[in-house]
Amino acid sequence: MPVELDKKDxxxxxxxxxxxxxxxxxxxxIDSLINKKHFIVKKGAERVEKAIKFDYFFDDIRLEMAEWEILSYAFARILISCLNERNLTDRLCRYEAERASYFLQTEDPEKKxxxxxxxxxxxxxxxxxVVEYVGLCPALHDSKWRLINRDINSGLVRIEKNEYDELxxxxxxxxxxxxxxxxxxxxxxxxxxxLTEGISSGYQEMLMEQFGEVDEGSFPPCMKAIINAVTDGTNIPHTARFSLTAFMHIIGMDVHQIVGIYTRAPDFDVEKTMYQVEHISGRGGTEYTPPACATMKTYGLCVxxxxxxxxxxxxxxxxxxxKKMMKGDEAPVPSTKKDIPDKVDEKNP
Ligand code: SF4
Known part of the structure; x- marks a missing residue:
């Protein structure tokens, strides 16, 4: 029997x-919504802004407002296409993938x-x-995804159950x-x-802010623990090194600042570290983001x-x-309420 998806799905x-x-x-x-400056268009811009800021908080999404959610997705894609900047497009795709993955984790098995x-x-x-696998995995950073580390039999690459969600x-x-x-x-x-100008200038401001004000005191406990392990000379796993490096890159630390953290390791190797940091920071064209808490847990890094x-x-x-709290600003407490719905439409941008 075909699977029936309801509006919330x-x-x-x-x-x-x-x-x-x-x-x-x-x-x-779409045209009339834009012409009327309908608030759903603004919601699309908010979606892009969240993606740019890696604001991966999905608990407050009101699934009962299905048309609004879907249209804000559509407008986010229109706005990002008008902006046409590789970095921003990449962030929106990551945001949407994280969002879908968040819901899939608790999804009914048939629907999943x-x-x-x-x-x-x-x-x-x-x-x-193998051919399909090679096409799928270039953006997956962990060394376990490298073909050389895989179990291959008769042209087929074995996938473990716990790797399925990441794929x-x-x-x-x-x-x-x-x-x-x-x-x-x-x-x-x-x-x-x-809206696109607002997104663009907000992105620039965010970069400037982050570059100016890295605050190690606001690092999450998992990242602090990895830094402590580095400082103690513990041989940390690749997943820990990747997570910390990607984290520091995204909050605005440049390559030299990041390498500076690794110089605390007794066995610091400048060339190897520079190579790894530059790779994770996007020199090869892909900018990596640190894993979400759920993935950190599976890595054993959520401590x-x-x-x-x-x-x-x-x-x-x-x-x-x-960081906001430390600066004395009010912490953004996630809300469970969203904007008031109405009605909307249109095709499938
Ligand atoms: S991974 Fe764990 S320690 Fe790190 S921020 Fe998430 S919940 Fe906190």
Whole structure:
């Protein structure tokens, strides 16, 4: 029997065709929403801003507002296409993949199988042909994904059960990345220019802020623990080195500042460290992000949790909240309420 997805399911996975059909049937048009400066367009911009800031907090999403969720996804893609900047597009795809992965983790098994098969991974798969595997894994950083470290038999690469979710997330990210940028007319981009300019300047400000004010005291306990291990000369696993490096890069530390942390190690090797840090920081074209808390747990790196950890699902969110608190600003307490819905529509950007 075919799997039936309800509206809430479609709000979780707005990239599905069914989601696009839902908003098409609801009778709104992209043009009229833009012309009316409808708040759903602004919600699309907020989605991009969250993606840019790695604000991976999904608990407050109101799935019952399915059309609004799906349309904000559509507008986020339109806005990012007007901006047409590689880094920003990459961040939106990562955000959407994290978001879908967050919901898939607690999804009904039949629905999860359906979504994963739509994105091109066979449910419960245990082996992938080498050619397919090679295409899937270049953006996966961990050394365990390197072909040389895989169990290969008769042209098939073995996949462990606990690797399945990470593969699905990567498949969603690369699928969305392949679709962007969309071909959006100049007229539409021009109507959206106040939003795209706001996103662009917000991004620049964020970079400047982060560069100016790295605050090691606000690092999450997991990252502090890795730094302590480095300082003590412990031979840390690749996953720990990757997580810490990507974390420091994303909060705005430059390569020299990051390498500076590793110089605390008694067996510090400058060339090897520079190479690894530059690679993770995006010299090869891909900018890596640190893993979410759920992945940190599976790596055995989620340690010394404190009260801030209860509010967040990503080490970057921890840093953001704690840094604000340390500066004396009010901490952004996640809300469970969202904007008021209405009605919307249109096709499937
Ligand atoms: S909950 Fe997240 S931020 Fe806190 S220690 Fe664990 S991985 Fe780090």
């Amino acid at each position: 479609l709000a979780k996975y707005p990239f599905l065709k069914e989601a696009q059909h839902l908003v098409s049937a609801s009778g709104y048009s 199988d359906y979504v994963t098969s739509i994105v091109g991974i066979n449910p419960g798969i245990e082996e992938i042909p 699905i997330k990567e498949k969603i990210r690369s699928m969305l990345d392949d679709q962007l940028p969309l071909r959006v007319g100049e007229g539409i981009c021009s109507l959206l220019s106040s 010394n949790r404190d009260s801030y950890c209860k509010k967040i699902s990503h080490p970057l969110s921890y840093y953001k909240i704690k």
